[in-house]
Amino acid sequence: MKVFSVIGLSKSGKTTTIENIIKELRRRNYTVGSVKEIHFEKFKMDVEGTNTYRHKAAGSQLVTARGIYETDLLFQRKLSMNEILSFYNHDFVVLEGVRDTCAPKIVTAHDIEGILEKLDGTTFAISGQISNSLTEYNGLPVINSLREIEKLVDLIEEKVFDRLPDMKDDCCKKCGYTCRELSSMILKGQAERRDCVLTENSVTLKINGQEIVMNQFVQNILKNAVEAIAKELDGYRENGDIEVCIKR
Numbered sequence: 001m002k003v004f005s006v007i008g009l010s011k012s013g014k015t016t017t018i019e020n021i022i023k024e025l026r027r028r029n030y031t032v033g034s035v036k037e038i039h040f041e042k043f044k045m046d047v048e049g050t051n052t053y054r055h056k057a058a059g060s061q062l063v064t065a066r067g068i069y070e071t072d073l074l075f076q077r078k079l080s081m082n083e084i085l086s087f088y089n090h091d092f093v094v095l096e097g098v099r100d101t102c103a104p105k106i107v108t109a110h111d112i113e114g115i116l117e118k119l120d121g122t123t124f125a126i127s128g129q130i131s132n133s134l135t136e137y138n139g140l141p142v143i144n145s146l147r148e149i150e151k152l153v154d155l156i157e158e159k160v161f162d163r164l165p166d167m168k169d170d171c172c173k174k175c176g177y178t179c180r181e182l183s184s185m186i187l188k189g190q191a192e193r194r195d196c197v198l199t200e201n202s203v204t205l206k207i208n209g210q211e212i213v214m215n216q217f218v219q220n221i222l223k224n225a226v227e228a229i230a231k232e233l234d235g236y237r238e239n240g241d242i243e244v245c246i247k248r
Contacts, residue, residue, distance in 0.1 A: 001090060003163040004156065005095035006127075007118050008108030013128030015154075017108055017145040018096050024153040031090040035084060037097035046074055058068050082166055086210040092160070102180040104159055104187055106152075112137070121184030121226045124159045127152065161186055161193045174198075 006021075008014045018034065025032045028224050035053065046053050046063075050231075055063045056076060063074040085093060108128025109115045112237040115126060115137060126137055131144035151248060164179045174197040175182055185191035203219040204213045214222070230236050 001163055002160045003093045004104045005098045005101055006106045007097055007099055008128055009114050012108040012110050014096055014108045017127045019095050020145040020149045024149045025092055030155055033088045033093040034093045052129040082213060102164055102183040109117045124153055124187050159187060164196055165198050175222060
């Protein structure tokens with residue numbers, strides 16, 4: 001699954017850019033999901049007085065509203081981006097306004113100052129209103145999503161790679177870099193996606209169907225503990241797979 005984010009100041013053209021990207025990706029027969037980050041502190045989907053609000057007020061930790069045309073899951077906390085993306089299984093997922101990720105980014109802006117405020121090493125393109133007056137900035141292409149959407153999506157196909165684990169900076173670094181640093185290097189052609197040591201996990205852990213990202217140290221602890229027990233049992237084979245399922 002390939003994930004990228006479109007970030008920028010308010011009214012800089014983020015949503016318009018994303019709309020056009022999604023339409024073009026779908027035209028190319030990709031499956032597409034999206035995530036919208038809402039920075040308004042008082043935002044909430046559910047409002048006081050509804051039946052689902054009453055469920056929450058009574059203490060329900062996960063509320064589901066199922067209608068004729070949509071189903072909404074209402075978590076009573078802010079989920080991490082890794083938790084959110086575990087619900088997705090699409091060719092591309094577009095994030096709007098999500099900054100706390102190592103995913104490749106498109107910056108939308110009104111002016112140079114708007115670019116500088118959002119620009120970092122994971123930026124691979126610029127779009128939005130400034131694309132009416134610029135075609136390039138500091139080596140990055142500036143592409144108008146209204147007039148040049150095919151060019152922009154061509155670049156997305158070229159640059160965006162299978163998502164990295166996006167672990168906390170002090171959690172892994174087995175490849176020698178943080179996930180954000182490795183993402184930046186991949187975009188610059190200085191590294192490859194396969195340089196992430198977690199690409200080929202020999203150990204996976206799922207809790208309630210959701211895969212939990214583990215660094216190599218934790219994988220080794222889990223692997224060694226399970227193998228030590230399994231080796232004492234009939235049916236153990238040196239090169240065979242071991243599966244453990246705990247139901248609670």
